Amino acid sequence: MDFVKMHGLGNDFICLDHFLFPTGMDYAETAVQLCHRQFGVGGDGLIVILSSDVADARMRIFNSDGSEPEMCGNGIRCFAKYVYEAGYVQRDSLKIETLAGVLNVKLEICRGAVHHVTVNMGEPCLDPIKIPVLAGTDTALNQKLEVAGQEVIFSAVSMGNPHCIIFTEDLELLPFETLGPAIEKHPLFPRKTNVEFVKVDNSGEITVKVWERGVGPTLACGTGACASVVAAVLAGRTGRTVIVHLPGGDLKIEWQEGQQVHMTGPAVCVFRGSTLES
Ligand SMILES: N[C@@H](CCC[C@H](N)C(=O)O)C(=O)O
Numbered sequence: 001m002d003f004v005k006m007h008g009l010g011n012d013f014i015c016l017d018h019f020l021f022p023t024g025m026d027y028a029e030t031a032v033q034l035c036h037r038q039f040g041v042g043g044d045g046l047i048v049i050l051s052s053d054v055a056d057a058r059m060r061i062f063n064s065d066g067s068e069p070e071m072c073g074n075g076i077r078c079f080a081k082y083v084y085e086a087g088y089v090q091r092d093s094l095k096i097e098t099l100a101g102v103l104n105v106k107l108e109i110c111r112g113a114v115h116h117v118t119v120n121m122g123e124p125c126l127d128p129i130k131i132p133v134l135a136g137t138d139t140a141l142n143q144k145l146e147v148a149g150q151e152v153i154f155s156a157v158s159m160g161n162p163h164c165i166i167f168t169e170d171l172e173l174l175p176f177e178t179l180g181p182a183i184e185k186h187p188l189f190p191r192k193t194n195v196e197f198v199k200v201d202n203s204g205e206i207t208v209k210v211w212e213r214g215v216g217p218t219l220a221c222g223t224g225a226c227a228s229v230v231a232a233v234l235a236g237r238t239g240r241t242v243i244v245h246l247p248g249g250d251l252k253i254e255w256q257e258g259q260q261v262h263m264t265g266p267a268v269c270v271f272r273g274s275t276l277e278s
Helices: 027-035 073-085 176-184 222-234
Strands: 002-008 011-017 045-050 057-063 093-098 101-110 113-122 143-147 150-158 162-167 194-202 205-212 216-218 241-246 249-254 261-266 268-274
Touching: 002 073, 011 027, 011 073, 027 045, 027 057, 045 073, 057 073, 073 093, 073 101, 073 113, 073 222, 073 261, 073 268, 113 222, 143 176, 150 176, 150 222, 162 176, 162 222, 176 194, 176 205, 176 216, 194 222, 205 222, 222 241, 222 249, 222 261
Parallel strands: 011 045, 057 093, 162 194, 205 241
Antiparallel strands: 002 011, 002 268, 045 057, 093 101, 101 113, 113 261, 143 150, 150 162, 194 205, 205 216, 241 249, 249 261
């Protein structure tokens, strides 16, 4: 099986190109095997590149535990770079079908290669039923949660996939390895959740540590960066254009008044390979 290894700020993916020749492969099982850091290729997720009836291409993404999330911000930038450089799309703007809907993507191309990608990530969703999060209020902003012997204040936001955002003054003091998995699997989140711990540096910069649903700690999360900025703007903590510092690097997130959220960041192809056994 041939694959391409790509990453967006160190959030790394094994990409399978099934655009021309779809297969009946069990992608969930393949993700678990290939993403394993010791027994496989190693990756946070598996991306499958497919043709689409409603867009230029269709992205399926699987977490390293085999679960299939609705969207992946770093993944869609890698996906867009791949489909352009493979020649499947010959424009600098394209539409990509995901489980979270069809998203518009703009490529920054230099000498035939894509380095940066801007994605219109759509409207953030604050409706607790759609996120989903069990909250008896109209939105799940600034809610109390008792977890792992601690009380935290969180805001839940969906960017197609669920996010739980917790603001903190000190990212180092926070028991990340305890709180992350406990919140990810907390019964308040019926489909589990991604967890972002956010420190506001100033009105135009935040620093974010991510615990991803179905993966664990990752070096970056595109949808998580967007959800964190949405929560920060709504709490009056930042302006609407924010540089998000993640362990793997920076993303630029813009959420102008009355508009959709835009994310800009890099996409990198690391190597091509093929597995010896399937
Ligand atoms: N790393 C991604 C998000 C991948 C999906 C996530 N783990 C989930 O289950 O929702 C991103 O960059 O957005």
